[in-house]
Amino acid sequence: MTSRILVLLGAALLSTQALAQVSVTDPWIRATVPVQKSTGAFMGVKSAQPARLVEVRTEAAGRAELHEMAMDGQVMRMRRVDGIELPAGKPVNLASGGYHVMLFDLKRQLKEGESVELVLVVQDAAKKRQEVKVAVPVKPLSYSAHSGH
Structure with a gap:
């Protein structure tokens, strides 16, 4: 009986360790003005395994969506995507002008200096899902990740 419990505990530790292999770097959300109902969230996401x-x-927000900005001829278009591939060990940058997160139907103004929790749902090759909670700081309207902070 004791050995069975140890095996179950070991398996639980391994599965927890396997699920905890998604990291997020430099997350931020653009601040809003009082009547604004949408904004973007940006960050780097990296998975140790393909996901x-x-x-x-x-x-x-009322809803959050994964989006991509891409050129369509001479026009830059934004569109919703069903998912974003996370190749094993390679960082994926969610940034203005490419993949990013859009927050719609904001429930309140997002002000510089506060933090907003996002839950990222990542699916592995076996279709198992992991939730990654991220406290995301709200940056000024004029902030750009490329401006040297």
């Missing part, structure tokens, strides 16, 4: 970012949730 796919499939969903984002937050209490601060």
